[in-house]
Amino acid sequence: MGKTEDDILYTILVVDDEQPVRESLEMILEDHYCVFMAKTGEQAMRRLKKQDVDLVILDVSMPGMGGMETLSRIMGLNRARPEVVMLSATDSARLGIKAVKEGAFDYITKPFDSNDIIEVIRKAMAKRALEQEVHYLRSEMEKLGGFGNIIGKSPQMREVFRLVEKVSQTGSNVLIAGASGTGKELVARAIHSQGARKGGPFIPVNCAAIPQELLESEFFGHEKGSFTGAHERSIGKFELANRGILFLDEISTLRMELQAKLLRVLQEREFNRVGGAKLIRVDVQIIAATNMDLKNMVASGTFREDLFYRLNVLPITLPPLKDRPGDIPLLVNHFLKDISYRVNRKAPKVTPEALKLLEAYSWPGNARELENVLERMVALSSGEGSIGIEDLPVEIATTEFSSNTQTGSSDSLLEARDRYEKMYVLSALRKTGWNQSEAARLLRIHRNTLLKKMAAFQLSARKEQQ
Template sequence: MSQKSQVMVVDDDLAMCGFLRTFLGARNYNALTVTNADEAVRRFHAERPAAVLLDVVMPGSMDGLAALAAFKKIDKDVPIIVISGQGRTSVVVQAMRLGATDFLCKPFEENELEMVIEKALKQHQLSQEVASLRAQLKEQSRYTMLFGHSRQMQEVRDLIERVSDTDVTVLIRGESGVGKELVARALHDQSLRKDKPFVKVNCAALPTELLESELFGFEKGAFTGAIQHKPGKFEFANHGTMFLDEIGDMSFPLQAKLLQALQDGEFSRLGGKSDVRVDVRVITATNCDLEAAVASGRFREDLYFRLNVVTITIPPLRDRREEIPMLTEHFVKKYSVQYNKPFPGISHELSALFLEYEWPGNVRQLENLIKRMVVLGSEAPIVQELKNPSCTSAPRATAPPLQPVMPPPAAAAVAIAPASLAATAPAMVGAGAMMAGAPAAIGIGSVAAVAAPAGASAAVNVSLKDIARTAAREAERELILRMLTRTRWNRKEAAEILGISYKALLYKIKENGLDKAS
C-alpha cells in the first residue's frame, strides 16, 4: 500500500490493543487504539479512520454495539469489523443490522483477520469510486440541457469558464425555461465558493414586504408576529453564492437596499439597529427588458450597472434545434429510470414534430412533455397536441442577443440593445411573462389576446407598454384560472403544470383576486 490507512482499534483489553497495534503496523496500517466506547466516538469524529476493529463488551455507559450505531451516524460507509468473544447469534445479527461489515470471534487466526481487513478496505474504496462516478454522471446529467453542442451554447460555456472563478456579479438573461438557474449553479460549482452555500431566491414569488425579510432577515418585534429574530438568505449564503431570479420584478424601494448590500457588503435586518456584514457573490437572472425598465424609471440605473458587470445570454431552444434530439434522448432515459417505466424511444414522426415546433417554453417545456409521455407510456397524446394548429402556433418571445463579456464601464456600457416592443408585446399578450409556453405544454391551446382598453389609442397618457403590461396580466389571470378549473382547484397540480412553485402560484392567485373565485 502506497499510503498508510488508519485503522481504529476499540477494545478494553490492553493486551489485545497492543497485539493489534503490532499486527497492523507490520502490515503498513496506522493503528489508533482506544479502550472505551465513549472516547472512541469522540476520536472517530475527529480522526475519521479508514476502518474500525470494535469489541462488543466495553466498560462505561456505552457498549460496542452502541458505539457501532454512533459510528454509522457519523459515517455510514466506514467499514466496521466487530471482534468479540461472544459469538452468540443474537449479537452477530444485531451487529450486522447496525451496519457491521464483518464479525470475528475471539480467538481468531492472524491471516483471517488480515483477509477481512483487506477485503473491507477494498470494498470501501470501490464503493467510494462508484459513488464518485455516480456523482460525476449526475452532474453531467444535470448540465446536459445546458451544455449542448451548438455554437451558441459553446459560447455560453466559454463565458462560464472565463468568469466562474472570479467574484464579479453576473446577469443571466434568457426566456423562461432556457436554464438560467443551471447557468447560475454552474458558475457556483466551478468557483472557489463551490463548497459553500448556493442560495436561490425568486424575486417574483413574494410581495415586497416578505421579500425584504426573506433576503435580509428581521429582529424580534420588527413587526406583528416576529417573536424571535430570523437571519435572512444573505446570511445563509455567507461565503457562498446568492442567486436572485427574476430580479426585474424587485420593487424599486427594495432595489436601494440590495444596492447597498452589493456595494458595502453589509445591511441591516428589518427592525435592526446594527449592520450585518456578509461575503456573498451575487448572480441575478431575468427574462425581462431591464434597459426599458431603467428608461421608464422602474429599475435603478446604478443597480443595473452594478449587476450587469458580466452578461450571459442563453439562446432559446428554437435557435439551437440541433440539440433537440440529444435533449430528447437524455430526458427519455432520465424519466424512464426515475419512474421505472422503460420507454422504447420516440418515433420519426414525433422527432420531426419536435424539430418543427417553436418551443415557447423552451427546454423546460420539452422536458415536461417527455416526462408526461414516459409516465403515460404513449407518445400519441403528444403527437396529437403538437399537430393542433392552436398549439403549434403558440406565441414566441424574443431574447436579446448574446452580448460581449465585459460591457464598457461608463454610461455607454448599455451595450445590450433592448428588445423591440413589437417583438415582446405579442409574447406578453399571448401567454403572459410568467408562463410562456405553458398552454402548449398542457394541451389547451394558446391564450387569447386581451384587447386594449377602449379609446386607449387616442389617450395621450396611455403607452403601448402599459397596454402590453395590462394584457399580460389579464392573460396570466386567465391562464391560471383555466389551470385551476382544469385541476379542480388542486393548486399543487396546477403549479406543476404551469412550471412555477406552489408558493408562487398562491401569491399569483391572491394577486389576481382568484382566491375569492374559489
C-alpha cells in the same frame, strides 16, 4: 516489494540539494513509483517543462532557487500541475505551513519516517486520481453535449459553456438573461459548482414568488418583535449565503425601494436586519436572472440604472430553444432517461417522424416545456414501445401543417389532411413493427380500415425495408 501496474503509473520527482536525502527517498519509493531526481529548483523546472510528473517532493531550503520560489513556479505551470509535498527541517516547519497555503498538498519534517512519506504520497495520489476522473467525466459529458446539467452542442450553447467557465473563476456579479424555461438557474448552479465558491452555500430566491412586503425580511432577516408576527429572530438569505452565492431569480420584479436597499448592500457589503441596529457584514457573490429586458426597464424608469450596472458586470444571455433545434434530440434523450428513472420505467425511444416534429415546434416555454411534454407522454404511455406522432400533443403533431399554412402552402385542406393521416398511420405501423392488428388497435380503427388506408397511401413493410 514488487511493482504493480497501478503503482508504476505515477511519476515522482524528488528535489533536494542533499544527496543522502535523495538516495534515501529513492530507496523508499522506487518499488512503488517511477522516481526522478533533481538537485536544484532550476533542474526541477527544466524537467517539469518537458515532462508530466504526478508528484514533486520538494525541499524548502535549497541554494539558488529556493523551495518556496520553486513551488510558486510549479503552481504557475500551464501544463498539468503535479501535487507537491514539501520537506522542511523542524525549525522551518513554518515555511511548510505557508507552502500548503500557497498550493502544496502537504509538508513533512526532517528527519522523516518512511511510513509517513508513503502515507502522504498515497493520499496525494488518491486526490490526483479523483481529479483526473472528474476531468475525464467532464470531458465525456461535453462530448455528449452536456456541461453539468446543461445540455447542448449548438454554437450558442458552446458559447454559454465558455462564458460559464470564465465567469466561475471570478467573484464578480453575474446577470443571466433569457426567456422562461431556458435554464437560468441551471447556469447559476453550474457557475457555483465550477467556481471558487463551490464549498460555500448556493441560496436561490425567486423574487416574483415572495410577496413584495416580505422581501426585505426575506433578504436581510428580522429581529424578534420588529413587526406583527415576528415572534423570533429570522436569518435572511444574505446571511445564509455568506461565502457563497445568492441567486436572485426574476430580479426585474423588485420594487424601486427594495432596489435601492439591494444596491446599498452590493456597494457596502453590509446591512441591518429589519428592526435591528447591528451592522452585519457579508461576503456574497450575486447571480441575478431575468426574462425581461432590463435596459428597456432602465429607460422606462422601472429599474434603477446604478443597480443594473452593479449586476451586469458579467452578462450571460441564454438562447431560446427554437434557435437551437439541433440540441432537441440531446435534450429529448436526457429528459426521457431522467423521467423514466424517476418513475422506474424503461426509457422509450422516439420515432424519427415524432422527433422531426419535436425539432420543428417553436417551444415558447423552451426546455421546461419540452421536459413537461415528455413527462406527460411517459406518464400516459403503456411503458412499452416507442413514442410516435400519435402520442404527441396536437399542437406539436400539427406543427408541420401549421407552418405550411403560415407560409402560404398551396396544399388544399384535403391534401394536408391526407399527408398528416399518412404520417400518423406510418408512425403507428413502425411503432408496432408493422403488426397490422396492433397498429389498428393503436389507431382505434378496424383492421380492414387500416388495410384500405395502407393501400391508398401505398404503405408496406417491403417498401419500408427497401
